[in-house]
Amino acid sequence: MSDAKAEDYPIEIQSLRKTFPLRWRKGSVVAIDCLDLRVRRGEVFGLLGPNGSGKSTTLKVLLGLLRPTSGEARLFGESVASVTSRRRLGYLPESPYFYRFLTGEETLRFFGPLCGLHGAALRKRVDELLELVGLEHGRHRPLSGYSKGMLQRIGLAQALLHDPELLLLDEPTAGVDPIGSREMKDLILELKARGKTIVLSSHLLDQVEQVCDRVAILHLGKKILEGRISDLLTQQGKVCIIISDFREKSPLQVKTQLQSLGYKIEEIEPPKMTLEELFLKRVAESTSNAS
Amino acid sequence: MVSNLLCHGGQITAIILLLCWGLVKIPIEKNIDDTQKELRFGGRIPISQDIRDKIGQGAAIGLLAGFRGFIANLLFIQAHEHWEKQEWTRMKSLLEVACTLQPRNIKFWELSAWHLAWNVSYAASINPNEPREAARLRAQREWIRAGRELLERGVQANPDTWHLWFQLGYLISQKQEKFAESAEYFKKAASFPEAPQYIRRLVGYDLRRAGKLWEAYQWWLEMWKLYPERKDDRIMMWPSVEREIRALEEELNIPAEQRIFPSAQDTSQSATQP
Amino acid sequence: MRSLMVIRTLAGNTVLELLRQKALLILIILGIIMAGGANFFSQFSFDTEQDFKFIKDFAVGILTLVGVLVAIIGVAQMLPAELESRTVLTILTKPVQRWEFLLGKFFGLCFLLACLTLAMALILSVVLYFQESARVAEINKSYEAAASQGHEINLEEKKAAIDGIRKQSRDARLISVLLLAYFKMVLTAALGLLISTIATSMMFTAIMTSLIYISGHLLATAREAWSNNEAVHSWLLKPLTALIMVVVPDLGSFNLIDEIVAGNPIPLEHTLGILNYAIFYTAVVLMAACLLFSSREL
Secondary structure, three states, X not given: OOHHHHHHOOEEEEEEEEEEEOOOOOOXXXXXXEXXXXXXXXXXXXXXXXXXXXXXXXXXXXXOOOOOOEXXXXXXXXXXXXXXXXXXXXXXXXXXXXXXXXXXXXXXXXXXXXXXXXXXXXXXXXXXXXXXXXXXXXXXXXHHHOOHHHHHHHXXXXXXXXXXXXXXXXXXXXXXXXXXXXXXXXHHHHHHHOOOEEEEEOXXXXXXXXXXXXXXXXXXXXXXXXXXXXXXXXXXXXXXXXXXXXXXXXXXXXXXXXXXXXXXXXXXXXXXXXXXXXXXXXXXXXXHHHO | OHHHHHHHHHHHHHHHHHHHHHHHHHHHHHHHHHHHHHXXXXXXXXXXXXXXXXXXXXXXXXXXXXXXXXXXXXXXXXXXXXXXXXXXXXXXXXXXXXHHHOOOOHHHHXXXXXXXXXXXXXXXXXXXXXXXXXXXXXXXXXXXXXXXXXXXXXXXXXXXXXXXXXXXXXXXXXXXXXXXXXXXXXXXXXXXXXXXOHHHHHXXXXXXXXXOHHHHHHHHHHHHHHOXXXXXXXXXXXHHHHHHHHXXXXXXXXXXXXXXXXXXXXXXXXXXXX | OHHHHHHHHHHHHHHHHHHOOHHHHHHHHXXXXXXXXXXXXXXXXXXXXXXXXXXXXXXXXXXXXXXXXXXXXXXXXXHHHHHHHOHHHHXXXXXXXXXXXXXXXXXXXXXXXXXXXXXXXXXXXXXXXXXXXXXXXXXXXXXXXXXXXXXXXXXXXXXXXXHHHHHHHOOOHHHHHHHXXXXXXXXXXXXXXXXXXXXXXXXHHHHHHHHHHXXXXXXXXXXXXXXXXXXXXXXXXHHHXXXXXXXXXXXXXXXXXXXXXXXXXXXXXXXXXXXXXXXXHHHHHHHHHXXXXXOOOO
C-alpha cells in the first residue's frame, strides 16, 4: 500500500471478520463477516445499521479495542493494532465515558497530555475548543452537572483536542435536543470544510442524510449497501417540481398538461417541511419576538 | 486465528513469566528466611519441637503479620488487668501468648516470670480460700515452676543475651534454692561481655551454697586475678569477695603458701620463724 | 519521555479518583488519627522502653492495617470501575499504550500509599518526640530535685538515662520498617492489579488479593511444612503447599517492627535484599499484568 494511497483513504478495511467465542458452548458469534470498506479523505461517511449489525464492533476494531479475527483494518496505512495509528484519530463515544468529578476544563486538560499536548499549547487549545463547542459557561462545572447536550459537546471537544484528521463519531446526537443536533450538524459540516474526514455512526437517519456524503449499511455483520447519499436516495427517472401560489383547482390542470407532454404523474401534493425545520423556524421566530 | 494467537500469546507469556519467576523466587525467599532465622527474626525459635505445634505457632505468628507487637501489647495490658483481679490462670494464658507472639521482647518474659514465680506464688501460699497448708505450698511450688518454665522458653528464644539467663538463675536461686543449677545459669549470663559484673559474684555465692566449695574457690580466685586493679567497688564489692576467699581458704584448708590471704595464725608463724 | 508524561497524567488523575472514594478517604483519615493516638497506649506500659515499644508497635500496626486495606480497596476498584464506567475506552482510544494506562493507574495508587506512609511516619516522629521530651523533662526534674535535697548527682548516670531514652525514640531502624511496610503495600497492590486484569468484578479482586496477602504471611510455614513429610503428606495438601510457594510472595519477611522493638540489629544488606526482592517481584507482576491487559478485549 503506497503512502499516497494510504493518505487518500484514512480508513481501509479489507475482509474484516470478527467473531466472539461462546463460553460453555461450542461455536462463536459472528459480529462482522468479511467487511470491505474504504473511507475517502475529506468525506463524511455514515455507518448505519440496526442494533446488532456490527457497527459498534467495527468502530471498536478501528479504535484498537477489539482485535480482528481475520482480515485487516488500517488507519492512514497503519495497522489498527498499532497505537500510533490513533495519533491522527479523534473519537466521540456514544455515551460520555468521562470522569464525572472533573470539570469541563479539567477533562480537556486531562486528555491533552494523552494526545501529546501540554503546557501553553494545551491551555490555548482548551480555550479554543471550549469556545468552539460553546461550553465557555460550563468550563468550571463538574461533568456530573452537565446536561446530555453539554456532555456530547465536551465529548466532541476532547475528540478534537489534538486536531485529528479523522473523526469517529458514535451517535453524536443521541439524546440531544433539536437545537443541539442542529449545532452538531453545523459543526460537522464546518469540520468537513476544514478537510477533516468524519465517520458517523447513527440511528437518526434524517441527520445522516443531511450531513453524510456516503453511507454504508450493515446488517448481521455484513455490508448490504454502500454508496453516495445522493445516488442512493435519488429515484432515477423521476423529478419533483415545487410550484408557488398553487390554486386549489390547479392540480388537475397541471396534471393534464404534464400528461399531455407524455409524463406519468404519480402524485401531486403540497410539499412538506420536516418537523425539525418547522421546530427550528418557530423557535427562531419566538426568540426574535422575545428579544 | 492470528487474533486468537495474539490474544492467547499474551496470556501464555504472562503465565510462563509468573511460573518462571515463581520457581526462581523460591531460593531467594529461602535465603532471606535463613538469614532471618540466623538473626532470630520473626519469633522463630530454632528448637526441636513437635512439627505440628511449630507449624501452628508459625501460622499464628505469620497471620498476625505486622500486628503481632500491637496484639502482644494488648494481651499484656489485659493480663495486667487479670493480675489486679487476681485471676491468675487467665493472666498466665495471656502472658504466655504475649511472649509467644513477641519472643524477642525480653521484658515480656521477665515480667511474666516475675508475676508467676513471685507474685502469684506468694498469693497462692497465703490463699485464704485454701485451709490446707500442704496444698498452699504445693500451689506455690507449681507457680514457681510455671515461672521457671516460661523463662526456660525465654532463653531458648533469646540465648544471645544475658538478661534471661540471669533471670532464670535468679529465680532458681531465690525461689527453688537449687544453687548448683542457679550458679550455672549465672555463669552463662556472666559469660556475655555486656553483662553486669556483679553477676560474677552471684556465681561464687551460689556455688558455695550448693556445697561446691572447691569450684566456688576456683571461681573467686579467677575473678580476683582477672581484675588486679579491682575498681567498681560499689558493684563488685571486693571486700565481700575477699571475705569469701578467706572463708573458703579456711574451709578447704588451703596450704598457707597457696593462699591469697594467709590467715593471722599463718602470718604470725612465719613472722616467728627465722 | 512521552510515555512518562502519559503515565504521570494518568497517575495524577488516579490519585484524585481514589481520594474521591469515601471509603478510602475515611480509612486514611481514621488511620492518621489513630496513629496520633498511639501515645494513649504508653500509659499502660511499665517502663520507658516499653513506652516507646507500645507506641512504635501501635503506629506501625495501624500503618500496616490501613495501608494494606487502602492498597486492596484501591486496586480492587481501580480497573473494574474504569471498565464498568467505560472511561478506560475513552483513554485507550487515544494514542495510549495499554501498559502506559496500567502503570499510570498503579503509580497513582503507589503515590497515595507513599503519602499515607509519610504522614504516618511524621505522626509517629511527633509522638515519639513528645514522649522523649516528656521523659527527658522527668529525668531532669528528678535529678534537680535530688540535687536540691543535697543528694549526690551522678551526671554520667543522668546522661546515660537520657541517652537511653533518645536511643528508643530516635531509632533510625524505623526507616527500614516503614520502607518495608510501604513496599509490602506496593507489592500487594501489584498483585491486586494483576488479578483485576483478568477479573470481572471488584469483589472478586478484593477477595483474591486478600487471600494472597494472608497466604503470603504463611509462606514460611508452608515452606517448613513442605520440607517435612510428617506434616504434609496428603496428595492434596502437598501440591497445594507447593502452589502457595510458587504463586505467593513471602510477605512475612517484610515485618521488622518486632525486631526493632526487641532491640535486634537489622543489617542494612538484609533490608536492601528484601527491598530488591520486593521491587523485582513487583516488576514481574506488573509485566504479567500488562501482558494480560494487552490481550484483553474491551
